[in-house]
Amino acid sequence: MAEKVTVEEVQRVAELAHLQLAPEEVPRMRKDLNAILDYVAELNELDTAGVAPLAQVSELGDFSSELRADVLVPSLDRAEVMRAAPESDGRFFKVPKVIER
Amino acid sequence: MAPLASGARTAEALTERPTPLAALRQEIAGRRTKASDLASEYYARIERKNPQLNAFLSLTKERALAQAARIDALAARGDPLPVLAGIPIAVKDVLVMQGAPSTAGSKILQGYRPPYDATVVKRLEAAGAVLLGKTNCDEFAMGSSNENSAYGPVRNPADTERVPGGSSGGSAAAVAANLAVAALGTDTGGSIRQPASFCGVVGVLPTYGRVSRYGLIAFASSLDRIGPFAGNVRDAATVLGVIGGHDPCDATSVRAPVEDYAAASDKPAEGLRIGVPAEYFAEGLDPEVRAAVERGIGALKEAGCILKPVHLPHTKYAVPAYYLIATAEASANLARFDGVRYGYRSPRSETLAGMYSHSRDEGFGAEVKRRILLGTYALSAGYYDAYYRKAQQVRRILAEEFLRAFAEVDALVTPTSPVPAFRLGEKTDDPVSMYLADIYTVTASLAGICGVSVPCGATPAGLPVGMQVLAMHLRESTAFRVARAVEAAGV
Numbered sequence: 001m002a003e004k005v006t007v008e009e010v011q012r013v014a015e016l017a018h019l020q021l022a023p024e025e026v027p028r029m030r031k032d033l034n035a036i037l038d039y040v041a042e043l044n045e046l047d048t049a050g051v052a053p054l055a056q057v058s059e060l061g062d063f064s065s066e067l068r069a070d071v072l073v074p075s076l077d078r079a080e081v082m083r084a085a086p087e088s089d090g091r092f093f094k095v096p097k098v099i100e101r
Numbered sequence: 102m103a104p105l106a107s108g109a110r111t112a113e114a115l116t117e118r119p120t121p122l123a124a125l126r127q128e129i130a131g132r133r134t135k136a137s138d139l140a141s142e143y144y145a146r147i148e149r150k151n152p153q154l155n156a157f158l159s160l161t162k163e164r165a166l167a168q169a170a171r172i173d174a175l176a177a178r179g180d181p182l183p184v185l186a187g188i189p190i191a192v193k194d195v196l197v198m199q200g201a202p203s204t205a206g207s208k209i210l211q212g213y214r215p216p217y218d219a220t221v222v223k224r225l226e227a228a229g230a231v232l233l234g235k236t237n238c239d240e241f242a243m244g245s246s247n248e249n250s251a252y253g254p255v256r257n258p259a260d261t262e263r264v265p266g267g268s269s270g271g272s273a274a275a276v277a278a279n280l281a282v283a284a285l286g287t288d289t290g291g292s293i294r295q296p297a298s299f300c301g302v303v304g305v306l307p308t309y310g311r312v313s314r315y316g317l318i319a320f321a322s323s324l325d326r327i328g329p330f331a332g333n334v335r336d337a338a339t340v341l342g343v344i345g346g347h348d349p350c351d352a353t354s355v356r357a358p359v360e361d362y363a364a365a366s367d368k369p370a371e372g373l374r375i376g377v378p379a380e381y382f383a384e385g386l387d388p389e390v391r392a393a394v395e396r397g398i399g400a401l402k403e404a405g406c407i408l409k410p411v412h413l414p415h416t417k418y419a420v421p422a423y424y425l426i427a428t429a430e431a432s433a434n435l436a437r438f439d440g441v442r443y444g445y446r447s448p449r450s451e452t453l454a455g456m457y458s459h460s461r462d463e464g465f466g467a468e469v470k471r472r473i474l475l476g477t478y479a480l481s482a483g484y485y486d487a488y489y490r491k492a493q494q495v496r497r498i499l500a501e502e503f504l505r506a507f508a509e510v511d512a513l514v515t516p517t518s519p520v521p522a523f524r525l526g527e528k529t530d531d532p533v534s535m536y537l538a539d540i541y542t543v544t545a546s547l548a549g550i551c552g553v554s555v556p557c558g559a560t561p562a563g564l565p566v567g568m569q570v571l572a573m574h575l576r577e578s579t580a581f582r583v584a585r586a587v588e589a590a591g592v
């Protein structure tokens with residue numbers, strides 16, 4: 001079976017996903033991704049022309065929900081939310097500097 | 102004090118059936134047992150057995166004992182007690198409780214103390230439940246064996262060399278060892294039903310939207326569900342009746358009224374039409390599991406059910422479709438773990454991009470990374486149609502196949518898992534073989550229908566076997582009736 005995913009592709013996808021894979025992780029991930037993609041290729045046996053994709057089961061029937069009214073309601077307490085952050089000044093999340101000048 | 106466990110057991114036995122919750126509630130209402138003493142007894146048992154099982158990751162003792170004291174005060178005044186008054190219940194660690202550790206089995210959320218309660222947590226406590234603590238699980242509920250937890254695997258109380266199933270392995274093991282009377286789990290592709298079958302307890306997959314997901318750390322939002330584990334069908338039905346119902350905080354929660362599932366489960370199954378899908382009894386099914394499930398089917402016939410063979414020919418496409426959809430959704434949901442708002446931030450955070458990628462690489466385990474990569478790949482330009490869209494089309498074919506079957510039958514019965522609990526380490530090197538552990542459970546996940554895994558005997562070596570009962574959207578009552586008939590037969 002041809003290897004679908006190359007080392008470069010693993011690195012590209014990792015970058016898209018904001019994952020800094022250690023060099024020793026790459027070969028294993030490549031092997032596993034290829035094994036999984038070989039397996040899911042079974043789906044190609046099925047002719048799905050004209051079948052509408054199903055993203056959410058509420059599309060199937062009459063048990064779907066409805067949206068709530070768009071009104072302001074109290075939300076979580078800001079101070080409590082900020083307490084869970086790795087770095088915060090109590091009002092904002094702090095992150096490394098984004099813009100160099 | 103009333104005996105808390107029925108049946109004669111040796112002191113060493115890890116498995117122990119909890120007393121039915123209605124009986125415990127009577128004890129508390131009649132002031133023969135104090136909720137506080139019951140909670141302390143459970144904590145003592147957790148202290149004794151948890152080191153062998155690793156079912157609990159953290160305990161919420163202060164909150165539990167305060168709740169138990171409230172229940173005791175109600176009982177002392179002779180006030181009417183709510184339905185779960187004083188009942189000790191465990192909560193899977195992917196569900197948030199205000200101020201309590203909520204790790205989702207991941208290092209990336211170590212130390213996180215959420216600022217709010219999940220809706221299910223609020224509903225359990227409003228019904229009088231005493232929430233003992235948080236149970237171990239596969240990291241972000243990704244796994245079928247509980248071996249993907251950053252905090253070590255859970256062991257199966259029936260055989261500690263074997264896995265409890267996953268991802269809700271801690272919840273299943275806690276109930277199987279009577280470390281809780283009931284527990285909450287979550288099920289995205291089988292994560293309640295499969296561990297229930299491996300550990301010999303009842304596990305419920307409610308209809309998608311029946312139970313609010315508010316406060317559930319998301320894995321795959323179109324598939325994730327919260328449901329109960331319990332030692333018997335009626336208790337599981339009682340807990341579902343408490344946690345079910347519409348919630349404005351979850352736009353996918355349905356408005357259909359919550360039925361009295363416990364009362365429904367008391368109705369005989371006689372006359373129900375039960376479909377037996379041939380595809381769930383084909384190659385790959387362990388002969389000992391097959392024998393046990395066939396005995397269960399025999400019991401349903403004895404109980405007056407009408408058995409019908411049915412065909413679900415697309416079943417074999419469910420696992421590949423599921424893994425593409427679930428990983429695609431996971432790759433989006435897990436983007437939020439970036440070291441900014443909560444959880445782990447890498448010390449190697451000189452730049453913003455470096456902070457994201459180092460925090461995620463150091464915080465996530467291998468299986469989570471594997472699934473994020475697969476999902477990102479399936480959604481990426483050039484592959485979206487071939488993988489993600491294709492899987493969604495197959496999802497519709499599979500869902501419609503179930504809907505056609507439910508025009509002919511009231512419920513379907515199948516094995517919950519093709520094999521009994523496997524050994525620790527047996528499948529960890531081969532992700533595809535691990536994914537195939539979900540072969541009988543993922544189709545119902547994709548279709549949004551409901552189901553119950555009910556204990557259905559054991560293999561000759563004594564490993565529990567589960568029967569999966571599936572029913573149409575919002576027909577939980579039917580699934581409970583069928584499960585109850587299997588339970589009553591004592592297969």
